[in-house]
Amino acid sequence: MKRLLTGKLFGILIPLIAIFFGFLAGAIVMLFSGNNPIDAYVALISGIFGDIYYFGETLQRMTPLIFSGLAVAFAFRAGLLNIGVEGQLMVGWFAAVVVGFAIELPMIIHLPLAILAGALAGALWGTVPGYLKATLEVHEVIVTIMMNYIAMHVVNHFIRNNFLESGQRTEFVSPSASLASDFLSGLTDFSRLHWGFFIAIAACFLMWFILWKTKRGFEYRSVGYNKNASLYAGMNVKANIVSSMAISGAFAGVGGAMVGLGTYRYVEIFSSFTNLGFDGIAVALLGNSNALGIFFSAFLFGGLKEGAGNMQAQAGIAPEVVEIIIAMIIFFVASSYLIRWIYSKVQPNKKEGK
Amino acid sequence: MEYVIEMNGIRKEFPGIVANDNITLQVKQGEIHALLGENGAGKSTLMNVLFGLYQPEKGEIKVRGEKVNVTDPNVANRLGIGMVHQHFMLVQKFTVTENIILGSEPKKGMSIDIRKAAQDVAEISDRYGLRVDPNSKIEDISVGMQQRAEILKTLYRGANILIFDEPTAALTPQEIKELIQIMRNLINEGKSIILITHKLKEILEVADRCTVIRRGKGIGTVDVSESDQTSLAEMMVGREISFEVEKGPPKPGEAILSVKGLTVEDVRGIDMVDQLDLEVRSGEILGIAGVDGNGQTELVEALTGLREAKSGTVTLSGEDISGKKPRKVTEAGVSHIPSDRHKHGLVLEFTIGENMMLQTYYQKPYTRNGILDYGKMYKKAEELMEEYDVRTPSSMTLARSLSGGNQQKAIIAREVDRSPKLIIAAQPTRGLDVGAIEFIHKKLVEERDKGRGVLLVSLEMDEVLNVSDRIAVIYEGKIVDIVDAKETNENELGLLMAGGKREAGETST
Amino acid sequence: ACGNDNNDNATPVNEGNNNEGNNNVENNVDNADNNNDNNEGNEATGDGEGFSSKMVTDVGGVDDRSFNESAWAGLTMFGEDYPGAEVDYLQSSDSSDYAPNLNRLARDGTDITFGIGFLMEDEIRDVAGQNPDQNFAIVDTVVTDEDGNMIDNVANITFAEHEGSFLVGVIAAMHTETNEVGFIGGVESELIKKFESGFKAGVHSVDPDIEIATQYAQDFNDASLGQQIADGMYAGGADIIYHAAGGTGNGLFTEAIDRRESGEEVWAIGVDQDQALTEGEWSEGNVILTSMVKRVDQSVYQVSEDTMNGNFPGGEVLEFALEDEGVGFAETRDNVSDEAIEAANDYRDQIINGDIEVPQTDDEYDEWYDSL
Amino acid sequence: MELFLAVLYLIVPAAMIAATPLLLTAMGGLFSERAGIVNIGLEGLMVMGAFAGIVGTLMFEGMGMGAWSPWLGILFAALLGGIFSMFHAVASISLKADQIVSGVALNFLATGLTVFLVREIFERGQTDTISSRLFRTNVPLLSDIPIIGQMFFTRVYLTTWVAFLLVLVVWYVVFKTPFGLRLRSVGEHPMAADTMGINVNRMKYIGVGLSGVFGGMGGAVFAITAAGNFAGGTITGQGFMALAVLIFGKWHPFGAFGAAIFFGFAQALSVTAQQIPGLQDVPQVFMLILPYVLTILALAGLVGKATPPAALNTNYDKGSR
Numbered sequence A: 001m002k003r004l005l006t007g008k009l010f011g012i013l014i015p016l017i018a019i020f021f022g023f024l025a026g027a028i029v030m031l032f033s034g035n036n037p038i039d040a041y042v043a044l045i046s047g048i049f050g051d052i053y054y055f056g057e058t059l060q061r062m063t064p065l066i067f068s069g070l071a072v073a074f075a076f077r078a079g080l081l082n083i084g085v086e087g088q089l090m091v092g093w094f095a096a097v098v099v100g101f102a103i104e105l106p107m108i109i110h111l112p113l114a115i116l117a118g119a120l121a122g123a124l125w126g127t128v129p130g131y132l133k134a135t136l137e138v139h140e141v142i143v144t145i146m147m148n149y150i151a152m153h154v155v156n157h158f159i160r161n162n163f164l165e166s167g168q169r170t171e172f173v174s175p176s177a178s179l180a181s182d183f184l185s186g187l188t189d190f191s192r193l194h195w196g197f198f199i200a201i202a203a204c205f206l207m208w209f210i211l212w213k214t215k216r217g218f219e220y221r222s223v224g225y226n227k228n229a230s231l232y233a234g235m236n237v238k239a240n241i242v243s244s245m246a247i248s249g250a251f252a253g254v255g256g257a258m259v260g261l262g263t264y265r266y267v268e269i270f271s272s273f274t275n276l277g278f279d280g281i282a283v284a285l286l287g288n289s290n291a292l293g294i295f296f297s298a299f300l301f302g303g304l305k306e307g308a309g310n311m312q313a314q315a316g317i318a319p320e321v322v323e324i325i326i327a328m329i330i331f332f333v334a335s336s337y338l339i340r341w342i343y344s345k346v347q348p349n350k351k352e353g354k
Numbered sequence B: 001m002e003y004v005i006e007m008n009g010i011r012k013e014f015p016g017i018v019a020n021d022n023i024t025l026q027v028k029q030g031e032i033h034a035l036l037g038e039n040g041a042g043k044s045t046l047m048n049v050l051f052g053l054y055q056p057e058k059g060e061i062k063v064r065g066e067k068v069n070v071t072d073p074n075v076a077n078r079l080g081i082g083m084v085h086q087h088f089m090l091v092q093k094f095t096v097t098e099n100i101i102l103g104s105e106p107k108k109g110m111s112i113d114i115r116k117a118a119q120d121v122a123e124i125s126d127r128y129g130l131r132v133d134p135n136s137k138i139e140d141i142s143v144g145m146q147q148r149a150e151i152l153k154t155l156y157r158g159a160n161i162l163i164f165d166e167p168t169a170a171l172t173p174q175e176i177k178e179l180i181q182i183m184r185n186l187i188n189e190g191k192s193i194i195l196i197t198h199k200l201k202e203i204l205e206v207a208d209r210c211t212v213i214r215r216g217k218g219i220g221t222v223d224v225s226e227s228d229q230t231s232l233a234e235m236m237v238g239r240e241i242s243f244e245v246e247k248g249p250p251k252p253g254e255a256i257l258s259v260k261g262l263t264v265e266d267v268r269g270i271d272m273v274d275q276l277d278l279e280v281r282s283g284e285i286l287g288i289a290g291v292d293g294n295g296q297t298e299l300v301e302a303l304t305g306l307r308e309a310k311s312g313t314v315t316l317s318g319e320d321i322s323g324k325k326p327r328k329v330t331e332a333g334v335s336h337i338p339s340d341r342h343k344h345g346l347v348l349e350f351t352i353g354e355n356m357m358l359q360t361y362y363q364k365p366y367t368r369n370g371i372l373d374y375g376k377m378y379k380k381a382e383e384l385m386e387e388y389d390v391r392t393p394s395s396m397t398l399a400r401s402l403s404g405g406n407q408q409k410a411i412i413a414r415e416v417d418r419s420p421k422l423i424i425a426a427q428p429t430r431g432l433d434v435g436a437i438e439f440i441h442k443k444l445v446e447e448r449d450k451g452r453g454v455l456l457v458s459l460e461m462d463e464v465l466n467v468s469d470r471i472a473v474i475y476e477g478k479i480v481d482i483v484d485a486k487e488t489n490e491n492e493l494g495l496l497m498a499g500g501k502r503e504a505g506e507t508s509t
Numbered sequence C: 001a002c003g004n005d006n007n008d009n010a011t012p013v014n015e016g017n018n019n020e021g022n023n024n025v026e027n028n029v030d031n032a033d034n035n036n037d038n039n040e041g042n043e044a045t046g047d048g049e050g051f052s053s054k055m056v057t058d059v060g061g062v063d064d065r066s067f068n069e070s071a072w073a074g075l076t077m078f079g080e081d082y083p084g085a086e087v088d089y090l091q092s093s094d095s096s097d098y099a100p101n102l103n104r105l106a107r108d109g110t111d112i113t114f115g116i117g118f119l120m121e122d123e124i125r126d127v128a129g130q131n132p133d134q135n136f137a138i139v140d141t142v143v144t145d146e147d148g149n150m151i152d153n154v155a156n157i158t159f160a161e162h163e164g165s166f167l168v169g170v171i172a173a174m175h176t177e178t179n180e181v182g183f184i185g186g187v188e189s190e191l192i193k194k195f196e197s198g199f200k201a202g203v204h205s206v207d208p209d210i211e212i213a214t215q216y217a218q219d220f221n222d223a224s225l226g227q228q229i230a231d232g233m234y235a236g237g238a239d240i241i242y243h244a245a246g247g248t249g250n251g252l253f254t255e256a257i258d259r260r261e262s263g264e265e266v267w268a269i270g271v272d273q274d275q276a277l278t279e280g281e282w283s284e285g286n287v288i289l290t291s292m293v294k295r296v297d298q299s300v301y302q303v304s305e306d307t308m309n310g311n312f313p314g315g316e317v318l319e320f321a322l323e324d325e326g327v328g329f330a331e332t333r334d335n336v337s338d339e340a341i342e343a344a345n346d347y348r349d350q351i352i353n354g355d356i357e358v359p360q361t362d363d364e365y366d367e368w369y370d371s372l
Numbered sequence D: 001m002e003l004f005l006a007v008l009y010l011i012v013p014a015a016m017i018a019a020t021p022l023l024l025t026a027m028g029g030l031f032s033e034r035a036g037i038v039n040i041g042l043e044g045l046m047v048m049g050a051f052a053g054i055v056g057t058l059m060f061e062g063m064g065m066g067a068w069s070p071w072l073g074i075l076f077a078a079l080l081g082g083i084f085s086m087f088h089a090v091a092s093i094s095l096k097a098d099q100i101v102s103g104v105a106l107n108f109l110a111t112g113l114t115v116f117l118v119r120e121i122f123e124r125g126q127t128d129t130i131s132s133r134l135f136r137t138n139v140p141l142l143s144d145i146p147i148i149g150q151m152f153f154t155r156v157y158l159t160t161w162v163a164f165l166l167v168l169v170v171w172y173v174v175f176k177t178p179f180g181l182r183l184r185s186v187g188e189h190p191m192a193a194d195t196m197g198i199n200v201n202r203m204k205y206i207g208v209g210l211s212g213v214f215g216g217m218g219g220a221v222f223a224i225t226a227a228g229n230f231a232g233g234t235i236t237g238q239g240f241m242a243l244a245v246l247i248f249g250k251w252h253p254f255g256a257f258g259a260a261i262f263f264g265f266a267q268a269l270s271v272t273a274q275q276i277p278g279l280q281d282v283p284q285v286f287m288l289i290l291p292y293v294l295t296i297l298a299l300a301g302l303v304g305k306a307t308p309p310a311a312l313n314t315n316y317d318k319g320s321r
């Protein structure tokens, strides 16, 4: 059964079918609550594609999701479950913004430096669980969960005591460290689309490249699948665990930097988690932990969340319905076995022919 | 007819393959019936059908003449069929008793009556001479004892038809002897046994009749008393097989590996290798013989840099490699064929091509400036697969879906191709059929003849005797003696392995 | 709950350009011009026909039993009084929804769009900049452009929470038996500091020796944390605790009810709305002594109405204070003694005529306390 | 000394109360993970439990059950949690879904569905507040023991002691009964269990179902004792903490008990310390991160490696090996 239907085509078909089922489930929920699903979905679609502004916002929204998805997926490929993307993203956001306003430099240095600061902060936050896992075999899931809370409180502490500007936030990053783009914004009718979107695309490429084209990536995947055999093959398993968590954290940190330098251009006291990191788990898994898949699943996530606003405005559908749809899509993607099974029942001659 | 088991015209398909094609197997009451076939011939599948784990597409099963429908292992249990699986079905963290009673636990109120259970187990193990400690955890006991626990599981359920799927693959010679005795006891108690093994000698020793299958098809059933090794092997493979390892005399050169005063602890801090000295010369195969658990694993791990030695030195052609990391040891010229190919030898989710490059991926020309060249990697892997006869649909096939023999060939190709100075081969033929074994032994001898040193660690007495030039016997972490392979025999080795001493004057280094 | 007889209650003050609020003549002149521009073409009829007033909620949603709900109540009331006017809201699931939601309303040509909550400050600034022909209003903060100037198409609605908190502080001080009271804050910020400072000043106005325990949960949503903090404060001797901590405050009520049931005489003070209407019940009454109420409903109603009538207070800071009845203590007064009410009313008058200036920050409070 | 005791009298019950929902939920996680199914969906189960606990209490109040309502509400939450967990069970057992993915989906579904239902039922984003509550009580007799009594048996919720008793029950069931042996065997070596005639999938369904029952109770206890009502933010992260407690406790009921108490203690300390003279001047951030840092330190220092059930996070497929 296992390798029965693993054609390329099926790889694409399954998510599409899952998305269809997800929407079907959402429609049932809406019917149950006395709403018209067709109106709702028309509103949803036009809330993504109906106006260039919404489309721009969708792309803006998916930017950090791509990063958090990449972060989760990268660790996953190396055999680690990184639930700490949330915290890594927060510290990255914070560090990038602080570098963004605290120093004066020409843009060509300042912007990369601020992004780098985000990457380093995220990497640092990822290294702690990586190191504990590698040296003391402490389960990374616990440490990353704890590190999320620590990140939130520590960042808030520094904002509150060192960088508070107005109300809840720091000052704005200087233009030389800003990713915001009048051009992109103008192109999309004032959406907050910024250059970070293209950096995110580059990051997808980078993740694919690291994992599949470099020596290190080969080792990460090898360690992820089988630590023992990797050790026997002479790989430094501990170093690989630590550095894969660092890279994962760096992806998350840069994701935070994108939000900090592009969307908001400041960082404010976090009164709760951003959820960007937790959503990353779903984005990564929905995207099957591969770069292209993550890009599309981030688009789906970003689009659904953006379109939810229009569904609410035009069709009066509570935004929670979108969450239900997302959940059902994830279920159906995860249960692709079901889809394969149905498929094999529907087309029995195909099976015989093999 | 007094058949206890009749399987007629069994057909079992897996996607893309017919594992059993119209196979017939008839087992008489009170006999040991051997089932023989190459790796992947369909033996385990047939037995799993009998035991109710798989449902056949065609065919009928009769137990004691009655047609039955074995839908799941519970049905098999009720019919008195028990199975000792090829890969042990034991829960590592449970005790022997817990494993045995699992699924039919004696109860006292709502709890398990663990006392009664232990008593029952002790009673059965006494009756059949199956020595076990009912209260130890599986993960703490030897493979032999684990197997006895497996057998007890079936007996506890009152099985009188027992299936043994490759029971001897992982046992020491001593344990094999005990097992054979146990099987005889069982027959005397009126049970019937189906025995799967690749070791023809064992079949000849204990079995009454033997059914041979090849690529899913039944070839026939013979009386063992009218057969010999050659005829059985031919039936199974369809060609002639040589059992003697063909090799010329060794031309030993200077020492390649020399180990001095090596002491290695295991995780518990016990010295498993204790002040050990050893030398392997170029152009010779040095076999390490010993009962499992006498420090072989720790020795190999220390030599290959996987485990840190407490003291002592290891030199390779004069270069001190003690305390070096695995990669450095490899680069110094040591190759390692690990004993557990799934756990240590392969990344099963990688393609077979990637697996073949697991030791060299980082070197030029496969990696330049940290960037992999997959084209070159696969080209190389395909060359190797060609040369070492690794049979798979393509180099992109996942390692998991290769048969054991082909997996092992891939590892050998990978390790040997690097032109190492020293090859450490740990149990290189475990679980393989005679064809594959022949191939691997031939390769090791070839490498010897190219002037390499080969350190062969094996629990298989035949293998050590046939392949090695010299044999070092390890006992409690020390080399107790080194003998010339041509001048020793099974009995002498067995004695040494048990810690005995050779009579003086027979030395030949 | 919202009368429409208080159209001119709010006092426009100018807080821009660092000159502490009072005189605003110049700005008003500018704004007047602007307002006319803005309202050209959508002059509403008497019943509000053709006028639309909508809001974007904070993550709490329009039924958060707090300021979002209050704001929506004001809009609903406005819609009832002017049936021709269109009122609506958009709910934000998280902070990333603010900008798109505000934009969505602006794009629909909404005449006035309210951003509820100071968290929307920057989004309002951007969206207002991008839609200069639309009117916006923000609740709980003041939005300025990058140079610190007021923005012509944004009205700023603030409340004198410190003044309201002062009064409940007075009531607490009048009621405490143990001479110790407490304050639980949510996530520490400038806004919540106003509650704290005002409350402490109110307590100490009555009796400077009363001890005040304060603690920030640094979370607006963790009831169990709120309960633990309250437990500690009550155990430490406080018998009345005031909260400005949203959902965390539920834990305070839980703890107060619990202690009540076991015979302890403790009280809690609610915030934003008359919380005794929905919370605090125990078997023999209600543990909520009083609540500091903040009339967001009234402010939203009023700004909508003004805008409809062509008087959009763009570029202004409207501070709804005690004297406008924009803040105060709750209508439910069953548990409050007459003396306390009297004292509170007395202080209220003093604050209104300027005899008392209530501190809003830690520094102002320290200064104020030293001057006692 | 007196102060020290006074602090302990405050912290210990607080720790026990804080530990209760985590502990209950971790017991749920234990059943599912011992059966080999990773349960990252504990968060969602707690959300569902909190929702059902409050809605159930309100419902039973309406039916005139009075003081029994919260208890019935907790049972209702257990039931609903069990039903809700079947999503995870069907996906990860029958449909062979990746267990982590399915758990993540469960979390999404729980938040979406509960808030949606709250809107449908109450026409607002949060439920009404329950009026019949659970109160802290002194455990009769035991609370009279000097020092110990005041520390452990005074002003605690009955739910806490019920939860502690349930830990004992869980231990007994998992380690002393045939059911427990079978459950564990399925999580360690499903094929072995299968050959012994154990219905592997049924055991897994039961394991996941019990995780729903206990996770539901955990969420309900939290909502009923602390919050008093339910909204989208009532449960934020407690389920993940419970997962951490389970792993910290090495998948053992007593271990999880220790871990939950440890965490509750650290949290109570962090809250209370801010009201203790001397500690008041320590910057608050140190107190806020204390529970998390202590947990990491404890793991790194004392507990170290935890070995999960051997077959955790693998799908059992008869046909494969």
Ligand SMILES: Nc1ncnc2c1ncn2[C@@H]1O[C@H](COP(=O)(O)OP(=O)(O)OP(=O)(O)O)[C@@H](O)[C@H]1O
Binding pocket: B014, B015, B017, B018, B019, B037, B038, B039, B040, B041, B042, B043, B044, B045, B046, B086, B404, D319, D320, D321
């Ligand atoms: N679970 C399975 N899924 C798919 N194919 C299988 C499965 N199990 C067995 N097969 C197929 O059935 C054939 C027979 O396998 P089986 O395990 O019965 O061989 P065997 O004779 O026991 O080999 P060995 O001597 O190595 O144990 C294999 O070649 C394989 O192709």
Ligand SMILES: Nc1ncnc2c1ncn2[C@@H]1O[C@H](COP(=O)(O)OP(=O)(O)OP(=O)(O)O)[C@@H](O)[C@H]1O
Binding pocket: A002, B039, B040, B401, B402, B403, B404, B405, B431, B432, D320, D321
């Ligand atoms: N799950 C599977 N799906 C498809 N084919 C399989 C599967 N498992 C095994 N095979 C096929 O079965 C054949 C033999 O497998 P099998 O595991 O019996 O070999 P083996 O020599 O017994 O290995 P081992 O020594 O590990 O027991 C191979 O050709 C392999 O392609």
Ligand SMILES: [Mg+2]
Binding pocket: B039, B040, B086, B404, B431
């Ligand atoms: Mg095999």
Ligand SMILES: [Mg+2]
Binding pocket: B043, B044, B045, B086, B165
């Ligand atoms: Mg087999």
